[in-house]
Amino acid sequence: MVVTVVGLGLIGGSMVRRLRGFMDAKIYGVDIDTETLRLAESDGVIDKGYIDGKSIVGESDLIILCLYPEKNVEFVRENAHLLKKDAVLTDVSGVKGYVLKGIEGYLPDGVEFIGGHPMAGRETGGYKSSTDTLFDGASYLITPAKDNSARAVSLVRSMAEYIGCRHVVTTSPEEHDAMIAYTSQLMHVVAVALCDNPLLERSASFSAGSLRDCTRVALINADMWSELFLENKDALCDRIDEFKESLDAIKLATKTGDREGLKNILARASERKQKWLSETVK
Amino acid sequence: MVVTVVGLGLIGGSMVRRLRGFMDAKIYGVDIDTETLRLAESDGVIDKGYIDGKSIVGESDLIILCLYPEKNVEFVRENAHLLKKDAVLTDVSGVKGYVLKGIEGYLPDGVEFIGGHPMAGRETGGYKSSTDTLFDGASYLITPAKDNSARAVSLVRSMAEYIGCRHVVTTSPEEHDAMIAYTSQLMHVVAVALCDNPLLERSASFSAGSLRDCTRVALINADMWSELFLENKDALCDRIDEFKESLDAIKLATKTGDREGLKNILARASERKQKWLSETVK
Numbered sequence: 359m360v361v362t363v364v365g366l367g368l369i370g371g372s373m374v375r376r377l378r379g380f381m382d383a384k385i386y387g388v389d390i391d392t393e394t395l396r397l398a399e400s401d402g403v404i405d406k407g408y409i410d411g412k413s414i415v416g417e418s419d420l421i422i423l424c425l426y427p428e429k430n431v432e433f434v435r436e437n438a439h440l441l442k443k444d445a446v447l448t449d450v451s452g453v454k455g456y457v458l459k460g461i462e463g464y465l466p467d468g469v470e471f472i473g474g475h476p477m478a479g480r481e482t483g484g485y486k487s488s489t490d491t492l493f494d495g496a497s498y499l500i501t502p503a504k505d506n507s508a509r510a511v512s513l514v515r516s517m518a519e520y521i522g523c524r525h526v527v528t529t530s531p532e533e534h535d536a537m538i539a540y541t542s543q544l545m546h547v548v549a550v551a552l553c554d555n556p557l558l559e560r561s562a563s564f565s566a567g568s569l570r571d572c573t574r575v576a577l578i579n580a581d582m583w584s585e586l587f588l589e590n591k592d593a594l595c596d597r598i599d600e601f602k603e604s605l606d607a608i609k610l611a612t613k614t615g616d617r618e619g620l621k622n623i624l625a626r627a628s629e630r631k632q633k634w635l636s637e638t639v640k
Numbered sequence: 641m642v643v644t645v646v647g648l649g650l651i652g653g654s655m656v657r658r659l660r661g662f663m664d665a666k667i668y669g670v671d672i673d674t675e676t677l678r679l680a681e682s683d684g685v686i687d688k689g690y691i692d693g694k695s696i697v698g699e700s701d702l703i704i705l706c707l708y709p710e711k712n713v714e715f716v717r718e719n720a721h722l723l724k725k726d727a728v729l730t731d732v733s734g735v736k737g738y739v740l741k742g743i744e745g746y747l748p749d750g751v752e753f754i755g756g757h758p759m760a761g762r763e764t765g766g767y768k769s770s771t772d773t774l775f776d777g778a779s780y781l782i783t784p785a786k787d788n789s790a791r792a793v794s795l796v797r798s799m800a801e802y803i804g805c806r807h808v809v810t811t812s813p814e815e816h817d818a819m820i821a822y823t824s825q826l827m828h829v830v831a832v833a834l835c836d837n838p839l840l841e842r843s844a845s846f847s848a849g850s851l852r853d854c855t856r857v858a859l860i861n862a863d864m865w866s867e868l869f870l871e872n873k874d875a876l877c878d879r880i881d882e883f884k885e886s887l888d889a890i891k892l893a894t895k896t897g898d899r900e901g902l903k904n905i906l907a908r909a910s911e912r913k914q915k916w917l918s919e920t921v922k
Contacts, residue, residue: 477848497845527845537846540839545850548830551886553909553916557822557879562919563779563809564819566759568827570920571853576913580906587894587902597839598891602884604833609880612869620869624862627835631858634835637844638852 359383361517362418363404364411364433366394368480369450370424371488374403376521386414394485416440420513422474423449426582427589431460434471443468446510448517450474452538454501454531456589470510473501473531475538476523481577491522498523501531539593544601546583547594549576641665643799644700645686646693646715648676650762651732652706653770656685658803668696676767698722702795704756705731708864709871713742716753725750728792730799732756734820736783736813738871752792755783755813757820758805763859773804780805783813821875826883828865829876831858 361383363370370387371394377385387404388411389395395407408414415421415437423430430449438461441447447469451457454473465471478496480487498518502511518526529537552558552569553576561569587594604623611620643665645652652669653676659667669686670693671677677689690696697703697719705712712731720743723729729751733739736755747753760778762769780800784793800808811819834840834851835858843851869876886905893902 477846479848479850496848499846525845534846537839537843540837541843541847541851544834545854547887547890548834548854549850549913550906550909551883551890552826552830553913554886554889554905555822555879555882557819558912558916561819561823562916563807563811564759564781564816565823565920566761566778568761568831568857569823571856572827572830573913573916574853575850576909577917578906578910580903580910584899584902584906587890588897588899591894591897595891595895597837598887600837601833602887604836605829605880605884607836608829608833608869609877612873613877615870615873617866617870620866621862623836624832624860624866627832627858628860628862630835630840631831631855634840634844634855635859638847 359420360386360414360418361420361422362386362388362411362414363422363424364388365424365429366398366404366407366485366488367424368483368485368487368492369476369478370422371398371485372478372490372492373422373424373521374398375401375488375490376493377517378403380517380520383419386418388414389485397485411437412440416442418442419445420517421445421447422517423447423451426585427451427453427457427460428585431457434461435464438464438466438469441466441469445469446513447471448474448500448514450476452542452586453589454534458501458503458531470506472503472506472510472514473534474514474518475499475534476518481575483579483582493522495522495524497525497527499527499529499534501529501534535590536593539590539597543587543590543594544597546575546578547587547598548601549573550578552576641702642668642700643702643704644668644670644693644696645704645706646670647706647711648680648686648767648770649706650765650767650769650774651758651760652704653680653767654760654772654774655704655706655803656680657683657770657772658775659799660685662799662802665701668700670696671767679767693719694722698724700724701727702799703727703729704799705729705733708867709733709735709739709742710867713739716743717746720746720748720751723748723751727751728795729753730756730782730796732758734824734868735871736816740783740785740813752788754785754788754792754796755816756796756800757781757816758800763857765861765864775804777804777806779807779809781809781811781816783811783816817872818875821872821879825869825872825876826879828857828860829869829880830883831855832860834858
């Protein structure tokens with residue numbers, strides 16, 4: 359068995375740190391950065407690193423695509439003809455509809471693709487930020503299609519559990535993208551918009567924990583997140599609109615001095631948050 | 641020397657936990673809840689507790705008002721005629737203009753009031769949530785007026801440092817309220833508005849850290865925060881409007897596929913956040 363991880367950044371790097379021993383597989387890494395490959399080899403987390411995926415995809419039973427979504431699509435298109443029969447491909451992209459549409463019709467018979475998305479991240483990227491605990495306790499979303507085999511689904515699921523994820527959750531690409539637009543993308547939009555104010559520059563003495571926490575993810579990878587926003591633009595714009603409606607309701611109650619109305623909005627949110635806390639995995 | 645803390649909730653309770661030994665003062669507590677007074681006495685953090693401030697304000701050299709702003713104003717108005725000559729009053733309210741206006745003209749000659757605001761809090765309130773480390777490393781804002789004596793300012797400053805605050809920052813009530821509308825109130829508005837979406841209820845498996853952190857303060861004290869919002873409504877509505885403009889810019893760039901524009905907004909926010917992190921106290 360050969361498992362190949364394409365892209366040894368924060369996610370791919372953290373994966374290979376935990377894949378050792380999975381089904382007794384050889385673990386290979388593909389990355390355009392030779393220094394990253396050298397480091398991953400000397401850390402002992404990959405058996406061998408390759409600059410070009412072409413050298414190794416033909417031998418790989420499981421290929422985990424950890425590039426940005428556009429590059430994942432590109433990789434599949436360029437290497438589809440080299441893939442081993444019965445190979446299983448999966449990705450870790452933060453958008454699912456875009457990737458599935460991008461590779462549609464490219465895979466040879468017998469090769470399967472199952473979308474995946476580990477719910478984990480950090481504010482800093484790259485192999486040097488990767489850790490062997492990134493996935494501990496996180497959930498891992500997969501979006502199998504009707505024609506995926508039980509064998510392929512089971513392989514991806516086992517891999518996700520092996521690297522430390524507590525729950526592997528099956529959902530549709532549409533549901534994934536609608537929910538992620540809220541749980542992840544909107545949070546990044548909010549953090550960025552909060553920092554898009556010159557007041558931040560003289561706020562250091564005026565702030566307690568709320569500013570720090572609400573803006574944590576504003577330390578953002580602009581290349582990756584602008585790509586993710588654009589690849590899920592309809593759902594994200596819907597979530598922004600819903601959020602603006604809530605802001606307007608709070609502003610109206612404040613402006614008009616509607617104390618009871620304001621208290622109700624706050625109490626309802628607090629109750630929902632309390633319930634969420636009691637249900638959340640991590 | 642007698643120091644009296646009025647209101648032994650999260651802030652007042654955390655204060656008395658650290659005031660022991662301050663200028664060798666007797667520490668008294670005032671609270672409407674007898675169980676709280678009994679607890680604080682048995683914890684040894686107050687020398688004696690009083691249900692009614694009237695019994696003790698006449699002996700107090702420093703009075704720290706830790707009720708909600710409305711109640712702080714009411715307390716001053718009702719007890720002003722009982723205050724000791726040379727007494728110094730301070731408060732911990734999250735709004736300053738409202739409190740100063742509310743007590744204007746009520747204080748007898750020789751008694752001074754200096755507004756204060758420790759930059760610390762938690763999602764849960766009450767004496768039982770109070771801790772002796774709440775203020776460690778936090779900044780403490782004070783808003784002295786022109787006619788405050790150096791003696792009074794120095795007393796409040798010493799108290800703030802004694803309870804663990806790292807920086808005592810002097811500012812005007814107007815600047816305080818404008819900045820707090822951003823650094824604290826807007827963050828609470830955002831957290832609440834993010835939770836004001838039914839999607840939260842089925843988001844548990846779809847969320848990583850960003851949703852948790854952006855909504856941390858949505859577990860909100862609805863009574864207190866609706867009061868604070870209304871008492872600073874003009875500044876808060878301005879901050880909400882500025883925030884909505886930033887949201888609109890991100891939405892427009894997303895909707896129109898303006899990748900460079902989107903990247904620029906994200907990169908600018910990230911840079912500002914990085915600078916903020918390097919400058920922030922806590």
